[in-house]
Amino acid sequence: MENKSKLSILTNGLIKENPVLVLVLGTCPTLATSTSVVNGFGMGVSATAVLICSNIVISILRKIIPDSVRIPCYITVIAGFVTIVQLVVKAFAPALDKSLGLYLPLIVVNCIILGRAEMFANKNSVFDSLLDGVGMGIGFTATLVVMGSIRELTGAGTWCGIPVLSRIMPGMSIMTLVPGGFAVYAIVMAFVHYITEDKSKIKDSFGCDGCASADDCVDGSGCSKEVA
Amino acid sequence: MAKYVIIIISMVLVNNYPLAQFLGICPFLGVSKDSESATGMGIAVTFVMVLATAVTWPIQQLLNSKGIGYLQTVVFILVIASLVQLIEMFMKKNMVGLYKSLGVFLPLITTNCAVLGVCISNIDSGYNYLQSLFNAFGAGLGFLFAMILMAGVRSKLVDQSRIPKSWQGVPIVLLTAAIMALSFMGFGGMFS
Numbered sequence: 312m313e314n315k316s317k318l319s320i321l322t323n324g325l326i327k328e329n330p331v332l333v334l335v336l337g338t339c340p341t342l343a344t345s346t347s348v349v350n351g352f353g354m355g356v357s358a359t360a361v362l363i364c365s366n367i368v369i370s371i372l373r374k375i376i377p378d379s380v381r382i383p384c385y386i387t388v389i390a391g392f393v394t395i396v397q398l399v400v401k402a403f404a405p406a407l408d409k410s411l412g413l414y415l416p417l418i419v420v421n422c423i424i425l426g427r428a429e430m431f432a433n434k435n436s437v438f439d440s441l442l443d444g445v446g447m448g449i450g451f452t453a454t455l456v457v458m459g460s461i462r463e464l465t466g467a468g469t470w471c472g473i474p475v476l477s478r479i480m481p482g483m484s485i486m487t488l489v490p491g492g493f494a495v496y497a498i499v500m501a502f503v504h505y506i507t508e509d510k511s512k513i514k515d516s517f518g519c520d521g522c523a524s525a526d527d528c529v530d531g532s533g534c535s536k537e538v539a
Numbered sequence: 540m541a542k543y544v545i546i547i548i549s550m551v552l553v554n555n556y557p558l559a560q561f562l563g564i565c566p567f568l569g570v571s572k573d574s575e576s577a578t579g580m581g582i583a584v585t586f587v588m589v590l591a592t593a594v595t596w597p598i599q600q601l602l603n604s605k606g607i608g609y610l611q612t613v614v615f616i617l618v619i620a621s622l623v624q625l626i627e628m629f630m631k632k633n634m635v636g637l638y639k640s641l642g643v644f645l646p647l648i649t650t651n652c653a654v655l656g657v658c659i660s661n662i663d664s665g666y667n668y669l670q671s672l673f674n675a676f677g678a679g680l681g682f683l684f685a686m687i688l689m690a691g692v693r694s695k696l697v698d699q700s701r702i703p704k705s706w707q708g709v710p711i712v713l714l715t716a717a718i719m720a721l722s723f724m725g726f727g728g729m730f731s
Binding site for chain 2: 335338339342343382383386387390391393394397398412413416417419420421422425485488489490491492493494496497498500501502504505
């Protein structure tokens, strides 16, 4: 980790280790909030704010927190920041609060945030953790915006509420509903697999390395180490 | 009584957590490779959901009475995490057989958004204590149902079909879930 340049830490999260498309973390909010560009962007920014703050704090505390109780400590830190973000969104963007609904408090169990705390912030310096948080956050937000764009354009014929395709064809509302979410996610992920040169980087399974509970997990039998 | 039956049926079919509300997607996609572990995970999630609801609902009333309801997120996640830990320790000591079949799934459940989701949505929908418990039980059953269906489809998918290279792994599972979600939409409007 030491010889990594600052720039590569920042750009890591964009494509090479994109949290949603390559690491397959944070699937629930990705599917649920990418119904439109605005929702996806709002979710992305909220999660990024929590991710950056928690990465910084956990990195500062990484020498103080005993190893055996680190997961509860991380969850407490993350839950604190999620509450702050929840109150801020409720106060300044009530419309967004209404459309994100349940998924706003659920940022606390977003695997990306706990995953980065476990995989990066507890091993690296404060500044590197900040950069990692920014990079991963941008990767997450960008993916949500791309998926939101596809679903909004095909589903409602608009982009950010501006009519684009709706003049020439009716929207396929199925795209903004649940099946469309799964299908668009599948297509985008397959496309990333297709264009990525280095096939070895692609995770073709939900492995344990991304899982926050990996250490407590009894030889991986509980989860999906060798999912095809 | 009819009200409780409706809550359960609607949580299993109409508002199925993984297939209609995008909750608990990680285990739904990750642990659904074979039907044995899918069933184990489903039962463990149901169990934790009901217990977590049984504990968090009174806590929310306590928070509300003190005027600190905004601490919901922090309190709930900590209560659920310690509850899961406690159940695991208790099972390990007293119910070895059950621990062997369900215990391995318990640490994974702490960070499962379906459990926190059901606790918060019980509060948000203003259910009373008994309704909340039924709602949690129905949500768990729905999750179990979806897991078993998915495991059944996947066992055929992996062995007996030729999948294009870029679709192998996660994408094809997501596409399967899309088709399943489409068919579950058929249950929509059952209760209106």
